Amino acid sequence: MTTLPPPGEPRPLPPPPPTIDTENKRLDHGVNRCPKCGSTEIQLRPSVGMLVCLFCRHEWTEARLDETVANGDLSALQGTTVASGAADIDTGAGTLVTMKCAGCGAEVVVNTAGQMSARCHWCRHVLTVNEQVPNGAVPDAVLPFSITHADALAKITAFAAKRRMFANRAFLREFRPENVVGVYLPYMVIDSRASADVSGFGEIETRRYTRGTGNNKVTYYDADVYQVHRHVDFTVDDLTIEASAERADQNTSVNTNNVINTILPFDTENAVKWNASYLTGFTSEKRDQDVSHLVPALEHQLLSIARSEVAPSLGAYDRGVRWEQERLAVHGTRWLAMYLPVWLYSYHHVERGKGMVHYIAVNGRTGEVMGSVPVSHARLLVAALAVGTVVEAIVIAFLAAS
Amino acid sequence: MLTTILTAPVLPAPGVIAASQSNGELFLLAGPGGAALLYFTLWRYYRNTDKSHSFERETRIQAQPITGGDGKVSEVTGTRSKRIDGENGADHRERVQRLP
Numbered sequence: 001m002t003t004l005p006p007p008g009e010p011r012p013l014p015p016p017p018p019t020i021d022t023e024n025k026r027l028d029h030g031v032n033r034c035p036k037c038g039s040t041e042i043q044l045r046p047s048v049g050m051l052v053c054l055f056c057r058h059e060w061t062e063a064r065l066d067e068t069v070a071n072g073d074l075s076a077l078q079g080t081t082v083a084s085g086a087a088d089i090d091t092g093a094g095t096l097v098t099m100k101c102a103g104c105g106a107e108v109v110v111n112t113a114g115q116m117s118a119r120c121h122w123c124r125h126v127l128t129v130n131e132q133v134p135n136g137a138v139p140d141a142v143l144p145f146s147i148t149h150a151d152a153l154a155k156i157t158a159f160a161a162k163r164r165m166f167a168n169r170a171f172l173r174e175f176r177p178e179n180v181v182g183v184y185l186p187y188m189v190i191d192s193r194a195s196a197d198v199s200g201f202g203e204i205e206t207r208r209y210t211r212g213t214g215n216n217k218v219t220y221y222d223a224d225v226y227q228v229h230r231h232v233d234f235t236v237d238d239l240t241i242e243a244s245a246e247r248a249d250q251n252t253s254v255n256t257n258n259v260i261n262t263i264l265p266f267d268t269e270n271a272v273k274w275n276a277s278y279l280t281g282f283t284s285e286k287r288d289q290d291v292s293h294l295v296p297a298l299e300h301q302l303l304s305i306a307r308s309e310v311a312p313s314l315g316a317y318d319r320g321v322r323w324e325q326e327r328l329a330v331h332g333t334r335w336l337a338m339y340l341p342v343w344l345y346s347y348h349h350v351e352r353g354k355g356m357v358h359y360i361a362v363n364g365r366t367g368e369v370m371g372s373v374p375v376s377h378a379r380l381l382v383a384a385l386a387v388g389t390v391v392e393a394i395v396i397a398f399l400a401a402s
Numbered sequence: 403m404l405t406t407i408l409t410a411p412v413l414p415a416p417g418v419i420a421a422s423q424s425n426g427e428l429f430l431l432a433g434p435g436g437a438a439l440l441y442f443t444l445w446r447y448y449r450n451t452d453k454s455h456s457f458e459r460e461t462r463i464q465a466q467p468i469t470g471g472d473g474k475v476s477e478v479t480g481t482r483s484k485r486i487d488g489e490n491g492a493d494h495r496e497r498v499q500r501l502p
Binding site: 203206220221222223224225228230256259264308312317319321328371373392395 | 429461465474480482488489
């Protein structure tokens with residue numbers, strides 16, 4: 001067992017968490033009008049990433065969050081900074097938000113679990129949720145879709161087309177890529193400054209030799225064993241972690257959430273200040289995780305990054321390295337909650353009485369696609385047995401000949 | 403599980419394997435081994451259960467120069483293993499003992 005050197009100076013108690021106020025003060029709950037004509041018929045135009053008024057065609061966009069929130073130098077990041085949209089969720093706050101329509105005075109209810117706007121049932125105005133309610137539904141920023149429905153449909157179709165031969169037959173019969181849905185999923189985007197130490201053993205081969213004769217030759221190795229210690233100080237910009245407990249569960253034996261994780265990263269530096277009109281026509285999933293819930297996931301990723309960073313310094317150890325201990329000191333973090341755009345095609349497949357939703361996901365910004373297609377075990381089995389039989393026949397013929 | 407089913411009928415009995423170390427008999431495992439490998443490879447190509455976000459490479463990271471130390475502590479002689487026991491230098495996500 002190796003031992004890491006003792007930690008450096010004792011760490012002071014963290015100060016109370018400072019907060020960045022990201023609320024879009026220009027917007028309220030309820031009616032938000034086109035700045036040019038006053039219509040509430042506003043939605044995103046993905047091809048240009050702008051909001052468009054469906055009445056007068058005026059286009060505009062909210063300011064990028066990076067331009068309005070002091071980003072600061074990551075190398076000086078200290079303590080825990082949580083933006084107002086990433087604040088802890090009030091467990092008593094429900095998902096239903098009631099807004100008073102400024103057009104007619106009616107009260108309109110929005111279920112923020114999946115929608116951030118609703119049409120007034122009396123006067124037809126569109127009402128949007130813009131104030132940072134304590135239920136986690138309004139994040140600090142939103143990254144608008146730039147991949148259109150048609151683009152996503154083409155990518156999903158191409159992805160599935162490459163996987164036709166051994167796909168489950170029911171999946172192919174029921175494949176309807178036009179049913180792809182645009183969803184804004186909740187993430188925490190975290191800047192971090194950290195230090196890490198790792199220690200273990202590495203081996204360098206010093207001699208290689210064989211003993212025995214004929215078929216009984218055995219190769220032996222001699223090696224020098226070194227105790228290895230590495231230290232790295234680093235900053236990470238915009239590490240992105242799922243802020244929904246359901247999406248964070250990536251147990252591939254029961255779900256396919258890992259394919260949604262795979263289409264990360266997003267260009268989060270282009271996220272804009274919250275405006276619920278960006279979500280009109282799309283669905284959304286509400287954040288249900290606080291900063292404290294996600295600290296273990298963040299620390300796991302920071303340690304993994306540290307291990308990855310020190311790996312190039314291990315080239316001399318041609319027999320490999322075995323790490324045995326690691327230590328992480330997080331000096332500073334800054335947390336922002338964001339809605340990030342994903343096109344999702346989902347298919348519920350039941351096999352031996354066990355259901356699983358298979359996703360094909362497209363990154364709504366980069367177009368990166370990944371998915372899970374249920375297989376036809378019978379077809380796979382036939383292909384495997386056929387190839388195995390041919391290989392075995394060749395081997396037997398070769399052995400008989402020799 | 404399915405790979406076990408696949409290989410079970412064509413594998414020689416365990417006693418046969420233990421009794422024979424000749425290359426010729428080991429070659430007989432190529433058929434069932436190839437079948438199992440193909441099955442698993444195709445299954446993973448469709449299901450992508452091994453995929454995840456490569457945050458170690460796809461995130462903006464700025465690291466200071468790596469520091470540390472290396473000291474020879476012992477020697478290994480006459481091992482048949484090609485690699486260090488318990489190698490995890492490239493398994494960045496495998497956690498080891500965490501020190502405070």
